[in-house]
Structure formats: C-alpha cells, structure tokens
Amino acid sequence: MPASLRSNIERTIQQKITDSDLEKFSAFTFERTFDKKHHLLEEGQLCNYIYFIQEGAAYSYIVDQKGDKHAIQFSLEGYWISDLFSFYSGKEAIYNIETLEPVKVLMLNKENFEKACCSIPMIDRFFRILIQNAYVALQYRLAKTNSEDAEHRYEEFAKKYPDFVQRIPQYLIASYLGIKPQSLSRIRKERTNKK
Amino acid sequence: MPASLRSNIERTIQQKITDSDLEKFSAFTFERTFDKKHHLLEEGQLCNYIYFIQEGAAYSYIVDQKGDKHAIQFSLEGYWISDLFSFYSGKEAIYNIETLEPVKVLMLNKENFEKACCSIPMIDRFFRILIQNAYVALQYRLAKTNSEDAEHRYEEFAKKYPDFVQRIPQYLIASYLGIKPQSLSRIRKERTNKK
DNA sequence: AAAACAGGTTAACATAGGTTAATAAATAAA
DNA sequence: TTTATTTATTAACCTATGTTAACCTGTTTT
Numbered sequence: 001m002p003a004s005l006r007s008n009i010e011r012t013i014q015q016k017i018t019d020s021d022l023e024k025f026s027a028f029t030f031e032r033t034f035d036k037k038h039h040l041l042e043e044g045q046l047c048n049y050i051y052f053i054q055e056g057a058a059y060s061y062i063v064d065q066k067g068d069k070h071a072i073q074f075s076l077e078g079y080w081i082s083d084l085f086s087f088y089s090g091k092e093a094i095y096n097i098e099t100l101e102p103v104k105v106l107m108l109n110k111e112n113f114e115k116a117c118c119s120i121p122m123i124d125r126f127f128r129i130l131i132q133n134a135y136v137a138l139q140y141r142l143a144k145t146n147s148e149d150a151e152h153r154y155e156e157f158a159k160k161y162p163d164f165v166q167r168i169p170q171y172l173i174a175s176y177l178g179i180k181p182q183s184l185s186r187i188r189k190e191r192t193n194k195k
Numbered sequence: 196m197p198a199s200l201r202s203n204i205e206r207t208i209q210q211k212i213t214d215s216d217l218e219k220f221s222a223f224t225f226e227r228t229f230d231k232k233h234h235l236l237e238e239g240q241l242c243n244y245i246y247f248i249q250e251g252a253a254y255s256y257i258v259d260q261k262g263d264k265h266a267i268q269f270s271l272e273g274y275w276i277s278d279l280f281s282f283y284s285g286k287e288a289i290y291n292i293e294t295l296e297p298v299k300v301l302m303l304n305k306e307n308f309e310k311a312c313c314s315i316p317m318i319d320r321f322f323r324i325l326i327q328n329a330y331v332a333l334q335y336r337l338a339k340t341n342s343e344d345a346e347h348r349y350e351e352f353a354k355k356y357p358d359f360v361q362r363i364p365q366y367l368i369a370s371y372l373g374i375k376p377q378s379l380s381r382i383r384k385e386r387t388n389k390k
Numbered sequence: 391a392a393a394a395c396a397g398g399t400t401a402a403c404a405t406a407g408g409t410t411a412a413t414a415a416a417t418a419a420a
Numbered sequence: 421t422t423t424a425t426t427t428a429t430t431a432a433c434c435t436a437t438g439t440t441a442a443c444c445t446g447t448t449t450t
Contacts, residue, residue, distance in 0.1 A: 064342040072338055085331040094335075128323055135330040136280040140289075142337045143267055146373035147259040149406070169427065178341035183407055185429055344436070364397065378437055380399055394449070404439070412430085419424065 001026045002054055004078045005106065012133065013126050021122045028112035033104045040081075040105075041097040047086035049107045053077050056103030057167055060095045061175070071176040074100075074164055080130065100168060150179045151187050196221045197249055199273045200301065207328065208321050216317050223307035228299045235276075235300075236292040242281035244302045248272050251298030252362055255290045256370070266371040269295075269359055275325065295363065345374045346382050 001022050009017050029052070034040065040058060041047050051058070053075050060072045060081060072095060075081040086093035087110065108116070117124040144153060154177055158165050164173065174184035196217050204212050224247070229235065235253060236242050246253070248270050255267045255276060267290060270276040281288035282305065303311070312319040339348060349372055353360050359368065365383075366376035374382075 062338045062342065068342070070338060070342045072334060084327065085335070088327050088331070128326075131323075131326055131330055132279065132283050135326055135333065136283070138330065138333050138337065139267060140280070142333065142340065143257045143265060145337065145340055146370070147257065147263070147265045151406095171427065175341070179406095180408060181428070182409085182430085186407085189429080346436095366397070375438060376398075377400085377439085381437085384399080392450085394447100396447075397445085399444075400442085402440090404437105405435105406437085407434105408436090409434070410432090414429070415427080417424100417426070420422080 002106070004054055005052060008052070008078055008080075009122075009126050012129050013122065017122055017126075021120050024120050025116055025123050026106075028116045029106040029108045031104065031106055033102065034099050036099055036102050038099045038103075039096060040099065041083055041086075041093055041095070043094060043096050044092050045086075046090065047083040047093045048109050050080055050082035050084075050087060050113065051075075051097075052080050052106040052108070054104040054106060056105075057100040058097060058103055058105075059100060059168070059172060060097045061172075062095050069172075069175055070178075071172045074161075074168055074172075074176070076163060076167065084131075100172075145178060150177060150183060151191070153177050154184065154187055155191075197301070199249055200247060203247070203273055203275075204317075204321050207324050208317065212317055212321075216315050219315050220311055220318050221301075223311045224301040224303045226299065226301055228297065229294050231294055231297050233294045233298075234291060235294065236278055236281075236288055236290070238289060238291050239287050240281075241285065242278040242288045243304050245275055245277035245279075245282060245308065246270075246292075247275050247301040247303070249299040249301060251300075252295040253292060253298055253300075254295060254363070254367060255292045256367075257290050264367075264370055265373075266367045269356075269363055269367075269371065271358060271362065279326075295367075340373060345372060345378060346386070348372050349379065349382055350386075 001019075005026070006017060006022055009022070031054070040049075040051060041060075043063065055077050057074070057076050058081055059074045060083065061069045062072060063069055073081060081097060083093045083095045083097065085091070085095075113127075117127060144156065148156075154173075157173065157177060170184055170188075171181035174181045177184065179187075196214075200221070201212060201217055204217070226249070235244075235246060236255075238258065250272050252269070252271050253276055254269045255278065256264045257267060258264055268276060276292060278288045278290045278292065280286070280290075308322075312322060339351065343351075349368075352368065352372060365379055369376045369379035372379070
C-alpha cells in the first residue's frame with residue numbers, strides 16, 4: 001500500500017480512503033520494475049493493464065504515416081498511464097507506451113479492474129472521477145491547441161508542469177505541443193532573450 | 196421515453212435496456228424547447244444540466260482573448276452536450292453552449308443525475324461508458340490535430356460526420372478544426388479541383 | 391423592395407512554424 | 421578516455437495557414 005497511491009486516490013475523490021479499502025484494492029494490483037526505454041505497450045498489441053507509476057517516468061505516443069512520434073501523455077510518479085481505447089474495447093492498441101526512466105509500477109489488469117470497481121465502491125468512484133478529470137483536462141488542452149500559438153502553449157505547459165520540463169526530453173515536449181523540436185528550440189531562445 | 200434516447204443508451208452500453216429502467220430514468224429528466232441561437236449556457240455561469248438533443252443542433256465553444264470563437268463540440272439529435280467541467284466541479288463555466296437550430300432537449304440536472312446513477316445501475320454504467328468513449332475519441336482527435344495538416348483533418352471530419360458538414364456553418368467547422376474560415380474555403384476549393 | 395445581416399469566396403500579402411542540413415553539446419557505450 | 425549515440429541548437433530557406441479586405445449570395449428585417 002504505497003503512500004503515493006493513497007494520496008493519488010484521496011486527492012482525486014477529495015476525501016479519505018480507509019486502510020481497509022486501500023488494502024483490498026492493493027490486493028488486485030501487482031508491482032513490477034522495468035528498465036529505461038522499455039515498451040509497456042506497443043501499437044497493435046492488446047492493452048491489458050493500467051499502470052500506476054510509483055517511481056520513474058513514462059509516456060504514450062502515436063506514430064504517424066511519416067514515422068514521426070507524437071507524444072500523447074506524460075506520466076511521472078503518482079500518475080496513471082494506459083491506452084484506454086484498447087483497455088476498454090479489447091481492440092488493438094493504436095498508441096505505444098514507453099518508459100523514459102527506470103520505473104517501478106503498480107499494474108492492474110482488466111479482470112481485476114472490474115472486480116475492484118464492483119467490490120469497492122470508493123474505487124469505482126475513484127476511477128469514474130479520474131476519467132472525468134482526464135476528459136475535462138483533455139478538452140481544455142485541445143481548446144488551447146486550437147486557439148493559441150506554440151509559444152503560449154509552451155508557456156502554459158512549463159508553468160503547469162515544471163517538473164516535466166526538467167525530466168522529459170525537449171523533442172518529446174515539442175511533439176506533445178504539436179510542433180517540431182527545432183521550433184521549440186527557437187521559441188525557448190526568443191523566450192530567454194525577452195527575460 | 197423517446198426512442199432516440201433508448202437507442203443512444205443501448206448503442207453505448209451495447210445491450211438492451213429494460214422499459215422499466217428507461218422509464219425510471221426518463222422520470223429524472225424533463226423536456227424543453229429552445230429557439231435557434233439560444234444560449235443554453237454562457238461562460239461564467241454554473242452549468243447545472245446535461246442536455247440530450249432530441250431534435251435540432253447545438254454546439255459548445257470557447258472564446259479566446261482576441262474574441263474569436265473556437266468550437267469544442269457539435270451535437271445533433273441523439274447526442275449529449277454539456278460543460279462537464281462546470282457540471283462536475285460546480286465551478287464557473289469556461290465554455291458556452293448555443294443552439295444552431297430550434298431544439299427539443301431532455302434536461303437532466305445534477306441532483307437527478309446523481310439519483311439516477313445511484314438508483315439505476317444500468318444508467319450508472321451508461322454514463323461511465325459514455326465518458327470513457329468521449330475521452331478516447333477526444334484523445335484521438337487531439338493526436339490527429341497534432342500530427343496531420345488541416346486538409347487531412349477536414350477530410351477525416353467530412354467522412355466521419357457527413358451530416359455535420361450539411362447542417363453546421365462552415366466557419367464553425369473551421370474553428371473546430373483549428374483553422375480560419377478562409378483557409379477551409381481554400382481547402383475545399385483545392386479538394387473539388389482534385390476530384 | 392430596400393436595406394441590413396450572415397455566411398461564403400477570392401486574392402494579395404504576411405508570418406509562424408516546417409524542412410533541411412550542419413554543428414554542438416550531452417550522455418552512454420566501449 | 422575515446423568513441424558512439426542521442427539530444428539540442430542554429431541558420432537559410434520553404435510552405436501552409438493567417439490576415440486583410442473586397443465582393444458575392446442568400447436570408448432576415450424593415
């Protein structure tokens with residue numbers, strides 16, 4: 001029962017979770033470690049797990065026709081990551097998930113996910129709120145992508161996720177923002193010139 | 196108990212819903228009609244409802260600093276629309292929702308939403324799957340926004356939502372795609388030249 | 391019917407960001 | 421430490437999309 005999981009749950013549902021519920025839930029998960037650059041999921045596979053990052057960093061991405069990667073989501077310790085399309089639908093994944101650093105993760109498979117949601121109302125509630133929040137955040141991100149230029153998007157990103165800027169390669173942040181690494185480099189240069 | 200609601204629910208949960216459950220749920224909703232160009236929600240208000248469109252069309256949008264509108268979501272009959280950020284959090288809306296045609300809607304307020312989810316497991320399940328699907332679709336849309344040019348995004352949009360192309364003003368489709376109306380007009384011209 | 395308005399098109403020009411390619415800096419491997 | 425490999429920077433040039441502004445069509449309003 002890692003403290004980071006408890007605080008993730010309590011922050012999400014905005015109330016305390018009992019030790020008993022947390023223990024019950026933990027029993028459905030198992031812990032594993034992976035090296036840096038390990039693929040937790042590759043396009044075309046079935047995504048059987050959702051991952052909670054206890055230590056390290058990972059990200060999901062899609063590869064376009066040209067072969068370019070586009071980062072979808074970054075996850076440091078205390079965040080969840082998965083390909084929910086594949087996980088929920090049972091269809092082949094269109095995204096990849098790869099570690100950026102050695103990670104220690106908690107893994108929850110589909111069967112246990114269902115069991116946990118059915119047997120622990122707090123956990124059911126937790127996952128519902130988790131995805132509600134994710135949806136709302138994603139909608140906002142898309143709205144910003146469609147309404148602001150790359151410079152503003154980077155400013156907002158750097159302000160919102162200062163730790164990501166430290167630990168995630170710049171070319172991946174660029175792709176997350178929908179621009180090329182050279183452009184982000186240019187933006188950062190102009191930015192430091194201003195200040 | 197409108198047939199369009201039943202089929203929306205059954206398509207989403209991929210199974211039949213009993214008349215009894217549907218009736219119970221319907222009792223939590225009420226029906227209203229609004230004129231064309233009516234604001235169902237304005238930025239700064241609290242979003243107290245989620246709307247199911249029975250007839251007509253509506254859309255949500257955000258206004259940027261320059262005063263430009265950016266369409267977030269379109270809803271024709273058989274679709275839901277709301278500002279889930281405001282609805283879930285109880286905070287002030289950052290989006291607007293406006294009708295594009297006269298509409299007949301079913302409205303479900305927050306209190307009844309909670310009651311329906313607690314008392315009708317099928318409905319709880321329905322809303323969970325609805326938002327899961329919405330999240331997955333949104334993630335895909337963002338991935339495409341970041342990886343494809345405007346022409347491809349429009350092609351995909353027109354193929355996926357041919358009825359939207361018919362009924363929704365082109366300048367709103369442009370803003371949904373993250374471009375200016377003039378650019379969409381240019382894209383459509385080149386497109387017809389090709390064929 | 392005239393006027394006003396909303397939506398769409400076109401064209402000339404401007405610009406943010408992409409492309410290519412070379413180099414440098416940082417990190418990992420030998 | 422030396423050599424690879426990965427990541428970041430820079431610059432010259434290119435292109436898709438934005439900007440401005442004029443015009444057109446169809447639809448409300450008066």
